[in-house]
Amino acid sequence: MNDKTSAQSSARELDGEGAPGVADTPMAVLDRPRDGAPTVVDTPEALAASVAALAGGTGAVAVDTERAQGFRYSSKAYLLQFRRTGSGTHIIDPIAFEDASGVPQLQELQEAIVDATWIIHAASQDLPCLVEAGLVPRTIFDTELAGRLLGLDRVGLGAMIERYFGLRLLKEHSAADWSRRPLPDEWVNYAALDVELLVELCETMTGELETAGKLGWAMQEFDHLVEHCTDPVKPRPERWRRTHGMHQVRTPIGLAVVRELWSVRDELASRLDKAPGRLVQDSAVSELAARAATTRPPHVPSKEELRQVNGFKRRTAKQYENNWVAALERVSAMSRAQLPSARVPTDGPPPPRSWERRHPEAFARWNRVRPATQEMAEKLSMAPENLIAPDALKRITFEPPSPLESQALDARLAELQVRPWQRELLVPLLQDLLAD
Incomplete structure (x- = not known):
């Protein structure tokens, strides 16, 4: 039985239905893992059992993470998923194993899988939080990057599962708050499905890359990702300039308003471990700066003008109104030389x-x-x-x-x-x- 037939059979068994033909019937939904939804590993005993199982498995290991972007300031992993032939699927809560400094203690897990190839979809997104958790691969296979090298039109995991296995992968919890505890059972089920077919997908794509004469290219790309996954992150200069809606702001005073509001929001978000947009949205910051910048002469917005912007009327934004007003007062006290330049600084050639x-x-x-x-x-x-x-x-x-x-x-x-x-x-x- 080939990979595609096996996967479809697994989905049919889970649904308890007969075998629909992929070409002439609605696409089967992969909505439950073939072994059933695993229990979240959050105790030393359960972790030891998962480590032993993964160490005893064979071949490559499928790896995925879940973060809480849009909810938390931190980009760390709040859930780790692994699947290996002979070991089943393991869903590990890294937060349960953090030490006093907030670093998960997962050395035994690292040792159990470090010699295997890690199959990761979109490795550039997952590697930073894996490394932060002390999990560093020696070799990887990135299914998304493989898809790009093969010239696939759609390289999302769901699209690839459809393409290669004729199954629809449920993705309704991709933007969930994975820092929530306890995790709902349906979320755990969803997390398990993200690694359900990664091993089979890797095997199929390896064959396609080899046929296309691109397997060696892919290996170089994967090795490059591994070589640089532990490099220190270079801070982006003037990150505030990436605020959504900045195209509306065209004066030095308006730019200063964005910079100061962005900076105080970022400081608050970091301290509270909340996504910055949960305090006040980018659009509100840009709207306030743009409103003030259109006057003649341009002026720094007042507290009353701030209160007229819908984004600053939200309960959380109002809670920190004094911080926003203090930022505007700092702009008012700036000399012309202290205002930001309209030109974006760069360490390379201009556009x-x-x-x-x-x-x-x-x-x-x-x-x-x-x-x-x-x-x-x-x-x-x-x-x-x-x-x-x-x-x-x-x-x-x-x-x-x-x-x-x-x-x-x-x-x-x-x-x-x-x-x-x-x-x-x-x-x-x-x-x-x-x-x-």
Whole structure:
């Protein structure tokens, strides 16, 4: 029995119904794990049993996490899911094993699975919180990234389960508050389903990658993720500029209003461990700043004007009204030199759209390089960003190595973390296109 037939049979057995044909009947729903919903592991005894079971399993281990984004300031994992052939599915509550500093003590779990390949869907999202929990892989297989390399139109886990197994995966709890305790049974069921077919999915996609001649490329991508998963997170400069609705704010005073309100909200959110939007939404901050910035001359909003914005009328926002007003008062006391610049600071080249006037040679190179890389990516059945990261393409185009020799070009691309398989394709293409 192949993977697809096995998965469909499992779903039918759970539903207690006959076998519908995938092509001519409604798609079967994968709504319960084949072994039944597991019990959440939250005691030392239960953890020891799960560790022993996972250690005794064979082959790769499916791994997933659940966070509480949109509810908590922290991006840590509030649930860990594992499945391995011969061991079943294990749902572990890392919060139950935190020490006094808030770090889960899961060393035995790490030792039990570290030698196995970890199958993760969208590893770049899960690896940071896994590492934070002390769980660091040696090898991984990222099913989402594999899908991107294969040129799939839809790379969400649900879409892939439909594509490869003819089953619809329930996703109604993806945005739930996973910090809630105790977890409802239906949430635990949902969490288990996220790893239910990952092992089979990995096996199927490995075959497709090999047939497409892309398995070696995928392995390089996966190794790159593992190599850098423990790198310190680089703080983004002036994160407040990413506030939703910033396009409405065009004056230095308005920008200062956003910056100060964002900063005080972020400080409060961190201290309370609440998602910033739970205190006051981005749209309210931008609306207040935009309102004040449209006056002539622009002015700092007053408490009365703040109270006119719907977002600041919410109960939680009103609870911290004194903090918002204090932020506005700080803006009022600023000199012109203390107001933020309209230009976004960057440690790299400016946006290519600005090159035509100030950097015409770079602009000419960009108009040669970008279409050519897009065409190559299309021929390889992948998105351009999977052939080369947009920032790397921008940097190499803006300032190519001199002299423009293949070895120097390869070395510079390597510095920009362009993988060997990408460089092998790109160096011959770019060498001619980057020449002025």
